[in-house]
Amino acid sequence: DNVVHLDWENAPADHAILTVKWTLNQISYHAKRPKAGLITRDADKPTTKAWLKLRNELKERFRKIPVKIHLPIQNQLLWDQYRRCNGQEGLTLMDDEGNDLNPEEARRQLAKMLQDRWSHADGKHIPKRTESQFGEGFPPTTREILKAIKATNRKAATGLDGIPAKYVDQIPVEDIQQLTELIWRHTSIPRQLVDMKVKPIPKKDSRTTVQNTRPITIPSTVMKIINQVILESITPYIEDKLLPQQHAYRKGRGTATAITELFTKLKQPGQTLLLLDLSKAFDTVNHAALFAALKKTGLPAKEYNLVRDQYVDCEVRIQWAKRFAQPFLLRNGIRQGCTLSTSLFNLVEAEREQKCRGKIPKWVNYSAIMYADDKAIIVDNPEHIQTIIEVNQQTASDYGMRQNNEKTAKLTLDMDTTEIRTVKWMGILLDNKLNMNPEVDARIRKAKAAATTFADTVKTIPPSMLAARVRITGACAVILPHLLYLWREIPFTPQQRSTMTDVATQLLAKVLGNTSGVSARTILQHVENITKGLTPRMKQMAEIPWELQKDTYADLSIAQTSDFHKQGQSVTVKKSGLSVYPPKNSVLLFSE
Structure with a gap:
């Protein structure tokens, strides 16, 4: 009996307060919309x-x-x-x-x-x-x-x-x-x-x-x-x-040409790689x-x-x-x-680099490789490094930019050293021996982390809402770029390439292990096709055939495989008793 029932429609004072509040909110909202000052x-x-x-x-x-x-x-x-x-x-x-x-x-x-x-x-x-x-x-x-x-x-x-x-x-x-x-x-x-x-x-x-x-x-x-x-x-x-050494935002050029030029010029012991950074x-x-x-x-x-x-x-x-x-x-x-x-930015950087060339003494021998605001300089004599840094800093100031010397990185090539040092440029770990082992290890770690995250993602989506084709192309698009980025341009050894293709095959097999219509040979064939000497595009990585056609090979889905043993040129599958003969010079390596 002591409960008070409020009737908003019949309470004029309360209704008026709400009306005024709503009106003020609308005025405040529209005052900050772009159309208020455009016309x-x-x-x-x-x-x-x-x-x-x-x-x-x-x-x-x-x-x-x-x-x-x-x-x-x-x-x-x-x-x-x-x-x-x-x-x-x-x-x-x-x-x-x-x-x-x-x-x-x-x-x-x-x-x-x-x-x-x-x-x-x-x-x-x-x-x-x-x-x-x-x-x-x-x-x-x-x-x-x-x-x-x-x-x-x-x-x-x-x-x-x-x-x-x-x-x-x-x-x-x-x-x-x-x-x-x-x-x-x-x-x-x-x-x-x-x-x-x-x-x-x-x-x-x-x-x-x-x-x-x-x-x-x-x-x-x-x-x-x-x-x-x-x-x-x-x-x-x-x-x-x-300038010829500018690779960003130009037709026929890009990260691939920049990396190719870097590895072409950086190969003599004693050379120093200098990476300059511009802030904003x-x-x-x-x-x-x-x-x-x-x-x-x-x-x-x-x-x-x-x-x-x-x-x-x-x-x-x-x-x-x-x-x-x-x-x-x-x-x-x-x-x-x-x-x-x-x-416009490329134009500014080209003129700035020409001014640097004019201010640095002619006897200082160096090569510059430019990608947008990232500049890699290869110096033959380490004694000239400070001069190059100071000139670049001065020219950057002339154009309103600031060179962040705290982020300047140096790497001197030494093939006989036992202490491995690395710097990162264009997303690639370069080491002072140029053996690319740190980069391979980093790629494998990233690919495994991506595969784990992708597997966790798939578990949160009901199978009825995720078609096999989408799951397959998604796995390829998430995992393969970590391993195959600039595959052709970076001078990996055959053993390193074999290791990364094996990891790619293993991770795809593990992630797609319960996907119907996917076979062991399909994954292996896809990885081999996109690593035949070319740097694959994202579209190529995701175009794995999602259903194996009937041919002379045994159609064996990954879901049916559990244990692979290499025997000469064949791989025996214990559970089914069948043998799959892989293409010549290929590697089959799966893990549970």
Whole structure:
């Protein structure tokens, strides 16, 4: 009888309080959304008006597209569960004491960190525009726009324009062409397309502090198309200024060519390998130095001004927990995630290396191998190391970057030593004898850890939700890259290669031991096929035949095998009494 029953609908005072609270929450929420300040900047410019009109039309078009609810595909389900088991799910920000940061405090710390890094230059950080000559800089053709649309990643995150990249094929080409023609005519890009949406990603652990995150720029979808067109125009001018020893972000080059050059030049006892490290190189490049280098390429004024326009009055909007921090202006640094960023950084590094060559005495003999901001220098005389370090540090400072000498690593080749020392470059452990044994051991440890995590992952998924094909391709994609990375380029001995292929076969056999349709010979054949002198791609690693066809070989599933004994050219299986004859020069080695 003493229980009080509350009737919210008939309590005007309480109902009014809840209404006011809900209204204030809505105002606070919308005040931090990006659309609050997007339509007010340069609203009278023709390019801005054209873009806002196109944006509204595209949003209306995409709103009419029926929403399809897709159940999680098995590949994605397996991968998400593997990341959870591996502790790589999401990003949680914490303070120095290990306590979780609330979203508002996390946004504040992220904004402060990036503002200190990106907004410390003065107002004259970018040179003036270049005057265009008559008839210079024609707008992109329909073919060029179609090529740019085709090159756009459909799985990329959505930028500030709110247009999902998965709908890029449904954007009318004629509408994009009209906008680009207007941008080329006025040499001006709408600020709403230039502004940067930035999200943090972890460097290593998914639970980390703000300082251990890496900012990634998420450009607008339409801006990606425009920048792809610009990139096609400026690439020949930039490539002409790059150096032969630069391997990153270039057609026909990559980690494989960089490692090949390293092992070609590093082979004489007494040589010293010097690894230099730049701290936050992309984020600290000076804009004045960047555009001075860009101007020296002889780039047409139209393209130069369009690149320059993306760094003028560009606002940075940091997103965390679906809301944005207070924006600030970008005054230094190259935008990671932008289509043009890698080419621009390569250009800066090429000019910096040429300045290093000019300042280092000619009698100092050394070779440099460059991959983005990673530089490996091979020195014949150890007495010249300090000179090289000091010159590189000075030139980095001239471009606004900082060389972290605490992370500088040295390795001197000594084939007769008994003390093994190692350094890591491009993810590879290099030792002072170049016998690659530490790298082989590290690969085997990583592969075994990956196999264990994958086995634990599969146990958490009901068998009815995981097809045999998905399980097989997942196991190959998780385990094999640890063992087969740069398989051809690294000079492993035949014994080392045999050891790693044996381990690959063993781990796959163990992980796939209860999978129907998988045979011992299938796994062995797959591992052998992808290690025939070529560095396999991820797609090749995951293309294991998931069902053995009937042929002259006995079809024996791994689930039926328990004990293998090598006898000449055959392997006897005790449980079934059958013999499987492996291909010539192959190795069969399974473990329970």
